[in-house]
Each structure stands twice: as structure tokens, then as C-alpha cells.
Amino acid sequence: MDGTFILLQDYTFQTVALGSALLGMISGVLGSFAVLRKQSLLGDGVSHSALPGVVIAFILLGSKNSEILLLGALISGLLSTLFIITIVRHSRIKFDSALALVMSVFFGLGLVLLTYVQKLPNSNQAGLKRFIFGQASTLLQRDIILMGICGTLLLALVLLFWKEFKLFTFDSDFAHSLGFSPKRLNLLLSFMIVLAIIIGLQTVGVILMSAMLVTPAVAARQWTNKLWVMVTLSAFLGAISGAVGTAASSLVPKLPTGPAIVVCISAILIISVLFAPGRGILHRLYRRRKNRILYKLEGGMPNDPAN
Known part of the structure; x- marks a missing residue:
């Protein structure tokens, strides 16, 4: 108990926990729309496609400043998203195939560039690998401020375009008939998802970022069945997972923060899938068994000698 109290007063823990909670909240909100629009894999594709942007930004500017590297990741992620949208719109290639193609090309290019940078005769490139697996312990106050600014902007856009996003998510044809442009809404929502992914790379890395985007929303x-409840609950679960995962990594020696956060939200997902009323597996089995019993009772009544 004393160890937990001391941990809560630790400045480093407060910084990392706040950053992880902000990431979970932002990912939960934007991930809800990605899941409902059946574009859950977009987070996986964009996060992997951001790697070459990070390395190219370092090669061109020679700086490991987080803002510069994340700007390069943002440009690379936006380019990959535009490539995916263009391929799907102007060819017969399906969304999942286009995403896999673009993701593999960008991620392969990122690994090649990273290998090249690591062979340079200086040590300034050390630390770039944290964008692959994440390293939440390196979060600084300025990183939290950046995440807060970006998160506030994204949440403000969600509130501002709530009606449009809701119509576009569930019935794009009806939204188009009302005068809304599905193409522009798709581009805006995709940009917001990309930005949410980019700001989380330093915390959980390109490999686990898709889990942060999708898992809270699915849970x-x-x-x-209500959109506003789903978005709010997803943001809450993401924030709680970020804080609890950070605490677990601080209390357990050599436990990385990013995987701990993902394991935490995955545990919540398993509980939700099993026990949620209506959709939960156990609830469905119970209802099916109850209906089977009622059916047998009703079917046996005409043959009952008492009748």
C-alpha cells in the first residue's frame, strides 16, 4: 500500500500515466468510428506506414526531437492513407488488399532506412527503434502538452462534426442525399484517425498502436447500441487501460508499458465479449438454452395427458 502511494506521487509515473490515459481516450473516440465503418485495419496500416517518415525526418534534419519525428510520421501516414483511398477508388482492388499492399511497402522501406541509419558512423541515431515497439518511459512534459493539444483538437472536431460523422458512418448514401460530401468526410475522418495514431507511436509503437485504436471500441x-454511449465508454476504457497499464509496468520490474497497456485493454475486451448483456457469449448461450427449454415445454404441452 505504501509502495502504491509513493508511486502515485512520483513525477515520472504521473507524466507517463497522464500521457497513456490521454492516448487511450483519444484512440477510443476515433477508434469507434473506424470500427463502425469496418476500417479497423486502417490503424494497423497507418501505424506501420509511419516508420519511414520518422527515419526520413531524422536523415534530412539530423534531429531526434519528438515533434520533428512525429511530423515526418504524420506526413508518411497521410501519404499511405491517400494511396489506400486512391487505389480503392480507381481500381478493383479491395480495401483490405490495398491496405496490406501499402503497409508492407511503407514498413519495408522504413526498416531498410532504419538499417541504413544504424550503420552511419555516429551514435546520434540511437533511440529511433522506440517508434517500433514504443517507449512510454521517455515521455516528457512537452510530449504530454503536444498530446493534449492534438487531443483537444480531435475531440473538438468530433463534437463539431458529430451529426455528419454519425450519418456518414451508418448511411453514407443518405448523408450524400442531404448535401454532405462523403469524400470530404472520409478524408477528414481518415486524417483525424491518422493524427490519433501518430501521437501514440512514442508510447506503444507502430506494432501495438492498432490495438489501442480498435480494442477499446470493440469492447x-x-x-x-447507442453511438454516443459507445464513444464515451470507449474513451473511458482506453483511459483506464492506459493508467492501469502504466501502474502495472511501474510495479512489476522489467514490464514494458506499451504491452502492459494492451494486455489491460485486451482483458477488458475478453470480459466484455464473454459477459456483456445482449452481445456477450455467455449471455447468448444462456438465452439460447432458455429458449430451447421453453420450446420443449411448449411443444410438450399438447401431448400432456393432463390436457
Whole structure:
């Protein structure tokens, strides 16, 4: 108990926990729309495609400043998203195939460039690998401020375009008939998802970022059919997972923060899938068994000698 109290007062823990909670909240909100639009894999593709942007930004500017590297990742992620949208729109290639193609090309290019940078005769390139697996312990106050600014901007856009996003997510044809442009809404929402992914790379890395985007939304979807409830619950679950995962990594020696956060939200997902009323597996089995019993009772009544 004393160890937990001391941990809560530690400045480093407060910084990392706040950053992880902000990431979980932002990912939960934007991930809800990605899941409902059946574009859950977009987070995986964009996060992997951001790697070459990080390395190219370092090669061109020779700086490991987080803002510069994340700007390079943002440009690379936006380019990959535009490539995916263009391929799907102007060819017969399906979304999942286009995403896999672009993701593999960008991620392969990123690994090649990273290998090249590591062979340079200086040590300034050390630390770039943290964008692959994440390293939440390196978060600084300025990183939290950047995440807060970007998160506030993204949440403000969600509130501002709530009606449009809701119509576009569930019925794009109806939204188009009302005068809304599905192409522009798709580009805006995709840009917001990309930005949410980029700001989380330093915390969980390109490999686990897709889990942060999708898992809270899928878990929240099991508990409700209302969009605003799902978005709110997804943001809450993401924030709680970020804080709890950070605490677990601080209390358990050599436990990395990013994987701990993902394991935490995955545990919440398993509980939701099993026990959620209506959609939960156990609830469905119970309802099916109850209906089977009622059917047998009703079917046996005409043959009952008492009748």
C-alpha cells in the first residue's frame, strides 16, 4: 500500500500515466468510428506506414526531437492513407488488399532506412527503434502538452462534426442525399484517425498502436447500441487501460508499458465479449438454452395427458 502511494506521487509515473490515459481516450473516440465503418485495419496500416517518415525526418534534419519525428510520421501516414483511398477508388482492388499492399511497402522501406541509419558512423541515431515497439518511459512534459493539444483538437472536431460523422458512418448514401460530401468526410475522418495514431507511436509503437485504436471500441460496442454511449465508454476504457497499464509496468520490474497497456485493454475486451448483456457469449448461450427449454415445454404441452 505504501509502495502504491509513493508511486502515485512520483513525477515520472504521473507524466507517463497522464500521457497513456490521454492516448487511450483519444484512440477510443476515433477508434469507434473506424470500427463502425469496418476500417479497423486502417490503424494497423497507418501505424506501420509511419516508420519511414520518422527515419526520413531524422536523415534530412539530423534531429531526434519528438515533434520533428512525429511530423515526418504524420506526413508518411497521410501519404499511405491517400494511396489506400486512391487505389480503392480507381481500381478493383479491395480495401483490405490495398491496405496490406501499402503497409508492407511503407514498413519495408522504413526498416531498410532504419538499417541504413544504424550503420552511419555516429551514435546520434540511437533511440529511433522506440517508434517500433514504443517507449512510454521517455515521455516528457512537452510530449504530454503536444498530446493534449492534438487531443483537444480531435475531440473538438468530433463534437463539431458529430451529426455528419454519425450519418456518414451508418448511411453514407443518405448523408450524400442531404448535401454532405462523403469524400470530404472520409478524408477528414481518415486524417483525424491518422493524427490519433501518430501521437501514440512514442508510447506503444507502430506494432501495438492498432490495438489501442480498435480494442477499446470493440469492447465498448459489446455493451451498447447507442453511438454516443459507445464513444464515451470507449474513451473511458482506453483511459483506464492506459493508467492501469502504466501502474502495472511501474510495479512489476522489467514490464514494458506499451504491452502492459494492451494486455489491460485486451482483458477488458475478453470480459466484455464473454459477459456483456445482449452481445456477450455467455449471455447468448444462456438465452439460447432458455429458449430451447421453453420450446420443449411448449411443444410438450399438447401431448400432456393432463390436457
